[in-house]
Amino acid sequence: MNYLITGGAGFIGSNYLCYVVNKYSSDNFICLDNLTYAGNYSNLKSIINCQNFKFIKGNINNVALLNEIFNKYKIDVVVNFAAESHVDNSINNPSIFLETNILGTNNLLEVAKKYKIKRFHQVSTDEVYGDLPLNANEKFSEKSNLKPSSPYSVSKASADMLVLSYFRTYGMPITISRCSNNYGPFQFPEKLIPKVIDRALTNRTIPVYGNGDNIRDWIYVIDHVKAVDKIVREGMVGEIYNISGNCEKNNLEIIYTILEYLGKPKTLIKNVEDRLGHDLKYSLDSSKIENELCFKCETEFEKGISETINWYLNNSDWLKDIETGKYRTYYDG
Numbered sequence: 001m002n003y004l005i006t007g008g009a010g011f012i013g014s015n016y017l018c019y020v021v022n023k024y025s026s027d028n029f030i031c032l033d034n035l036t037y038a039g040n041y042s043n044l045k046s047i048i049n050c051q052n053f054k055f056i057k058g059n060i061n062n063v064a065l066l067n068e069i070f071n072k073y074k075i076d077v078v079v080n081f082a083a084e085s086h087v088d089n090s091i092n093n094p095s096i097f098l099e100t101n102i103l104g105t106n107n108l109l110e111v112a113k114k115y116k117i118k119r120f121h122q123v124s125t126d127e128v129y130g131d132l133p134l135n136a137n138e139k140f141s142e143k144s145n146l147k148p149s150s151p152y153s154v155s156k157a158s159a160d161m162l163v164l165s166y167f168r169t170y171g172m173p174i175t176i177s178r179c180s181n182n183y184g185p186f187q188f189p190e191k192l193i194p195k196v197i198d199r200a201l202t203n204r205t206i207p208v209y210g211n212g213d214n215i216r217d218w219i220y221v222i223d224h225v226k227a228v229d230k231i232v233r234e235g236m237v238g239e240i241y242n243i244s245g246n247c248e249k250n251n252l253e254i255i256y257t258i259l260e261y262l263g264k265p266k267t268l269i270k271n272v273e274d275r276l277g278h279d280l281k282y283s284l285d286s287s288k289i290e291n292e293l294c295f296k297c298e299t300e301f302e303k304g305i306s307e308t309i310n311w312y313l314n315n316s317d318w319l320k321d322i323e324t325g326k327y328r329t330y331y332d333g
């Protein structure tokens, strides 16, 4: 089978590709990524010379390029990771989120329809359900209403609805996964966990929104990519699957864990003005994927976070090259 993986030079996409390219040597994986500030070609260095892998720099909004790729590589399956993914950026500049996350998904769907692909998998987020009060016991299931709060989550919810409409209207074989907050190797240091590690290592202040009590459900990225792989291969067409790490923690707990691991003082923490419209709590019920696809996360938070911190300790050049901008020069193709 021939797979088109979009956004594969980003955090989750690159972890997914490193997993599947090695696991399935008889499948071919074409990565399409336009290397925005969040894309890093070096994330793919362990697979770049594999026979069953090819990287193409390009935009999912370039319809001519999409047609060329589907035609040339006889694409059977699309897994769409490509997105603008940082909520703060969406608050400052929503337009690019609508362009990439909604129009880009629509362009992919249109070309996928034309080439009658076997599966279109949309990588979505728990943020499409909106938030819960901090003291809520409720969890969002796949049947919960969509109530996104930020321009980012609105763009992801819109894309989900488009994908579902291609199933209902055209019978396209789609699946959608909605995952909670990921952490692990190769995450861009704009996001909470790598930002805290990066700043703590260099003894810089660690900004925390409000009083740091916002709760997220955390999942180790490798568990997420294994779940996506399972859904793409075994998931029921037309279905949505939540993917939860079953690990709810507030931001301060996360920061304290990292500071303690690195032996750094809590005095580095600095409370800053809260994010506009900041979601309070996400909580996800993932019993559907557990019961129907027999999927269970394997990585406990304590193990996942220590592996993550060690990865950043052992890959300080990766962080340094982002800081200096050198990472943007890696791709010279």
Ligand SMILES: NC(=O)c1ccc[n+]([C@@H]2O[C@H](COP(=O)([O-])OP(=O)(O)OC[C@H]3O[C@@H](n4cnc5c(N)ncnc54)[C@H](O)[C@@H]3O)[C@@H](O)[C@H]2O)c1
Pocket (backbone or CB within 6 Å): 006, 007, 008, 009, 010, 011, 012, 013, 032, 033, 034, 035, 036, 037, 038, 039, 040, 058, 059, 060, 061, 080, 081, 082, 083, 084, 085, 086, 100, 104, 123, 124, 125, 126, 156, 178, 179, 180, 181, 182, 183, 188
């Ligand atoms: N990070 C999380 O915790 C999380 C949780 C749930 C769902 N998701 C979803 O998973 C997906 C991947 O997230 P991530 O954290 O790896 O994001 P990321 O920002 O690290 O990576 C996104 C990748 O998409 C590429 N890209 C952006 N616009 C593009 C375009 N127009 N054409 C081609 N490529 C483009 C970027 O260059 C980058 O490589 C996103 O769809 C996101 O909404 C993320």
